[in-house]
Amino acid sequence: MSDIPAPKVNRWPYLIPLAVVLVLAGLFGKRLLDVEQGKDPSLIPTVLENTPMPAFDLTPLPGRGDALRSEDLKGQVTLVNFWGSWCVACVAEHPMLLEIARSGVVKIQGVAWRDEPDASLAWLARHGDPFDKVGQDPRSHAAIGFGVVAAPESFVIDKQGVIRYKEPGIITREKWQATIKPLIERLKSEPLTK
Amino acid sequence: MKWSTIFLASLLATAAVAVEPSEMLKDPALEARAREVSKHLRCVQCQNETIDESNAEIARDMRLLVRERITAGDSNDAIMAYMTSRYGDYVRLQPRFMPVTYLLWFGPAVVLLLGAWAASRRMGRRYKEPSALSAEEQSALAAADDRQEGGRA
Incomplete structure (x- = not known):
């Protein structure tokens, strides 16, 4: 029997399924590692960094200062924070905002997103008020303009009124120290060109 | 009877619609346009629903903004372009035709x-006449036959 030559069969196509499985395993593994390292796969990458902030003119909370207008923010570096009294994560973020406001590094402008003015004011009275101005955005016009998905979200705006950074969640101490504060310091030293 | 009723009812079920009567535009033609645009916009919070179907609050506000823009005279394309400029291509439920999406489309x-190419090759091979045995194979076959007959005899 052994002297009958075996028919020549091309075997490499049988490796294709194995290759597909290996490639998929690699992709899934990478994704799992990303999630492990804190990258949230549900985050939508922002397209707004380095684009001018949208124009807005938001009514102030009753009895609390002036309207929040995009025009007024130009000429200085600003941190714009979207929050709401209904937002649980905002409570967690709030002590950090208060600390930033106390440090005087940057003025924080608040957007009371989809909130009742009374509820916003009560919330600020209870948790403390880190904001320079607070504008109401009851129907999400400003929020959609900023591509906001869920509160809290914050934006660093430079002197020219250009969005330079988006923080898609809670500003933690680590993010503030490592990324946001150094960026704001750098932007403050940039000259105003317009 | 009961199960067949449930089965038939499930056939009639369609995607849920979240648009509330109070949101709708009075002009049916404009409202139809708003529905059409809404069906092409993805709810940014829930990620796999259109804003037309989603009950998320941000989806509701996006629906209202679509209607505001339509009332203000914007074209469907202009509204899609605005939403894309805010949320990126992600917000379009139907991916645009561009180099990074060629793989998706093609x-x-x-x-x-x-698959068709591989299948045609295989089938072509199966129905081909077997090629004649080479001299070497013929002598090997003859030797095997001899051995077998010898064994039987």
């Missing part, structure tokens, strides 16, 4: 063609 057709 992928299935390419896989189908590859």
Whole structure:
């Protein structure tokens, strides 16, 4: 029997399924590692960094200062924070905002997103008020303009009124120290060109 | 009877619609346009629903903004362009036709063609006449036959 030559069969196509499985395993593994390292796969990458902030003119909370207008923010570096009294994560973020406001590094402008003015004011009275101005955005016009998905979200705006950074969640101490504060310091030293 | 009723009812079920009567535009033609645009916009919070179907609050506000823009005279394309400028291509439920999405658009057709090519090769081979045995194979066959007959005898 052994002297009958075996028919020549091309075997490499049988490796294709194995290759597909290996490639998929690699992709899934990478994704799992990303999630492990804190990258949230549900985050939508922002397209707004380095684009001018949208124009807005938001009514102030009753009895609390002036309207929040995009025009007024130009000429200085600003941190714009979207929050709401209904937002649980905002409570967690709030002590950090208060600390930033106390440090005087940057003025924080608040957007009371989809909130009742009374509820916003009560919330600020209870948790403390880190904001320079607070504008109401009851129907999400400003929020959609900023591509906001869920509160809290914050934006660093430079002197020219250009969005330079988006923080898609809670500003933690680590993010503030490592990324946001150094960026704001750098932007403050940039000259105003317009 | 009961189960067949449930089965038939499930056939009639369609995607849920979240648009509330109070949101709708008075002009049916404009409202139809708003529905059309809404069906092409993805809810940014829930990620796999259109804003037309989603009950998320941000989806509701996006629906209202679509209607505001339509009332203000914007074209469907202008509204899609505005939403894309705010949320990126992600917000379009139907991916645009551009180099990074070529694989998405052409992928299935390419896989189908590859499969058809592979299948035609295999079938062609199966129905081909077997080629004649070489001299070497013939002598090996003859030797095997001899051995077998010898064994039987």
